[in-house]
Amino acid sequence: MAKELAESGGLLGRMHRGFIPVEDGANLVAALAIMAMMLLGVAQIAMRTIFNNPIDGYIDLVELSMASMAFLGAAYTQRLGSHIRMELLIGKLSGRALWALEALGTALAMFIIGVLIYYSYGHFMRSFTLGDTTIDAEFQVWPSKLLVPIAFAIWWIRLALQFVGAARLVIWPEAEPVAVIVVKNAAEHAQDEIHEVMGDEADLTGPEGKT
Incomplete structure (x- = not known):
């Protein structure tokens, strides 16, 4: 079992791949929200300029x-x-030292995001219980506040996968990186952007996406 984990990532690799659609879906929702706001902004300008009748609650x-x-x-x-x-230090490290530092930084991020999940969920519960609304159009606020702990929870799970991936490489430095961020040079970043535009997710994830 240990040998399999060292060579292929085993369960970690499967969890990494299985969680990708969740992250992609959340990112798609964010992109659609941005597009909707752009279209709404155009409509607001048109309504105000042409009809002198701005959209209520814009x-x-x-x-x-x-x-x-x-x-x-x-x-x-x-x-x-x-x-x-900040890769000035990380870029100069390799092997166990690199992945130990990555694991430490990821653990710190997990703690911070965990605290934010706790308090943002508390804000949602207060908004839901009190029936909080916006000042002008009096829209319910709680759905927007609920998105914050949900988004942070998805982020925390990704950080947890990266922490396990980094800890795995501390134990087996020669293993193939799985579910971790691999420092890349400018040419590799440019290649990734090309793959992202072409929709080639398999190449875009690089070594950390392979199992």
Whole structure:
């Protein structure tokens, strides 16, 4: 069992692949929310300019959409390593030292996101219990607030997979990276962007997506 885990990632690899559709789905919802807000903005300008009749509750709708646009794509970004990372030190490390530092950083991120899940869920419960609404159009706020702990929970699971992946490489440094972020140079990043545009998910995930 240990040998299989070292060579292929075993259960970790299957969990990594199985969780990808969840992250992609959440990111798709965020992208659709952004598109909807762009279309709504165009409609708002047209209604105000041409008919002098702005859309009721436009500002409220923008506020409610912020949670989906800001947080639902976080786990997807985490998986691809597209977020901002301080790699001045990490880029100079290799082997156990590299993966130990990755595991430490990921564990810290898990703690922070765990705290945010707890408090954001508390905000949702207060909003749901009190029937909180927006100021202008009086739309219910709780659905937007519920998206925050959901998005953070998806992100936390991705971080947990990366933590296990990094810990695995601390034990077996020669194993194939699975469910972890692999530091890439500029040419590799450019190649990834090409694959992303072409929709080639298998190549885009790189070594961390293989099992």
